Amino acid sequence: MNDFCPIPEVDKHGEFLQKVVELLFKNIVFTTRQDKVVLWQSPEQLEEQFDFGLKQNGDGQEKLLSLLRSTIKFSVKTGHPYFINQLFSGLDPYGLAGQWLTDTLNASVYTYEVAPVFTLMEKHVMREVCSMVGPDWGDGLFCPGGSFGNGTAMNLARYHKFPDTKAKGTYHLPKLVLFASEECHYSIHKFAAFLGIGEQNVISVKTDKVGQIIPESLEDKIQEKLNDGSVPFMVVATLGTTVRGAFDPIDDIADICKKYDLWLHIDAAWGGGLIFSQKHRSRLNGIERANSIIINPHKLLAVPQQCSMLLVRDKEILHKCYSRGAEYLFQKDKHYDRSYDMGDKYLQCGRKCDVFKFWFMWRAKVCRT
Template identity: 40%
Template structure:
């Protein structure tokens, strides 16, 4: 059907994309600036939440929608938004959209609420030190969060990871036993699905078994790797995530939704976030409104004023469809595999390890170091190569690739293949450019 063409294809169509953006800007100028600042226009075009859900058609489908349909949705979201914002800001605050969209997302959870409740946390904090357990490859935000919560970074115990960067469940069990023997009370384990550097996926089933035995809250940081669940081919990397108590997911990463777009998914069905964060401010969250106050979800979040981040995800999902997003994930895996195979063919390129995700980590060995692995200063000299090449590529303006050391490994490049506009030609350019920039080293 002519109406079934998705918003963007993986092949890319810059002309169509430019035309679409111009149309969207036209809608913003018309609906937000012209009508939104006109005293003759309504401040709010009220619709009952059930009616609004039907008008917007919140359901997420496997097939994407046409550009014409997406433009209609942009206009509808703006039309039914509150019009009291600054004329240059698109708020998109539609009553019920956030709540209704959450119910449409394919959450992987099914079991009953967790045992951990706020009262338990308060109790353990009063009688004994409380410990968070994370693996060596875990994101730095876990320690940062412990500091913000007042637990202190010393309350975070680090669990060993194997050579591929995955948490070792046996060491998790050992750390729990050590903490309990010291009179501490472990309460949360943070596993990772898609570590920042190596792209490792922790063994969630085994970790869930440990958490279940000890009655611990299991959180999965799937900010980077959670989108892999959309792929029928690769979703086995997250086997066991359905047993987690909470999951963090960032669609603005692998799915490339606009920054920022993050989700926290919970097993708990007792409105735990509201119990933890709610302050019942009577000047904002009146309980005697003429519509269902359950739609006022603002009291359960940490901040008050915020953008409606889910709008970006919903609109992208409507445009691409579940199948389009799955293709985006699978294409990233395929392109990463192409890059790996090309690295193996070229002299001077050495993989750090075979990747299981789209993080491709490798060294570029310049001509002066090739064949000299046995030299006593080889590792030290190799570690200096990536910083030099990074400076050169930035000053040339040709590309930007991250590098870092890792454990005993010296600096290496980390190419994250996530942009859906990337092609094999881009991967070839990457390798060719490193060869050009490093030929005199």
């Protein structure tokens, strides 16, 4: 089959898509405790049993259905009642419905004219979540994962201290250092390397017996680096460390950041979901004092992968740091208010909609516990 046209036709594709949906319902969506979480195969075994080859000619629909069955057969059923791994699990039915609609519309969320509903929806969701952090918070981004969000925040922190890096680069900068828990997520070191800060300039701060940053150790490290001529610019705290789930003492850390004029970023990719809990919200006390926060609704809130939010207190910094004003997208003569074109504050251009499944689940569940 050589079906090059990307336009669905009822006569040609209707029955096929119905079979796909039935296959997904039966084998993934409505799994039970009697089903296996995974039919484990070694990489060598899977290479032998699965048809990974690519051909010059397309396969027919029956063969394609067979490939779908094989993919399901050998994949991990993350919605299975017994699955829990890497801080996420479950398959929320409302999130799934939102994901399906998002994928079917296939919108790219950079201007209002191509994604009007999703553009306004992002504004509403971002505004609401920011208000839950604190009254001074007012902007943010949806990110392709918490790691990307951490890296974006690191760049914002450097821009905040040295705004001319956007135009001039980093050749003229002093030796910059940032501070993070010895149990911080590895993305901090990865993005330090990516941004030209250097892994060695991520200064590890000692933690206590439950994995929380020791504030006295943080201040000692800052003083040590000031004495050797380095320029501290940022502290990364964590609310819900990856291995032990530790919550750093945010108020103590914020006091130190204020004393030394340092950007405070909070990696709350996991623990940030508690902002929706009346019972456990107090675990996040002090987050309003940060400069930026990462929250991953696809973790504690079980929104389908992926859904990650970077929130910032400074309402202007995203545009100042990242805007470029490409006129082929962000024309000055549009027939609506151009401030609705959010794409210019993003590092990405083409961007999948991550907000709808989150918004749809929020509308379905409403109550906070």
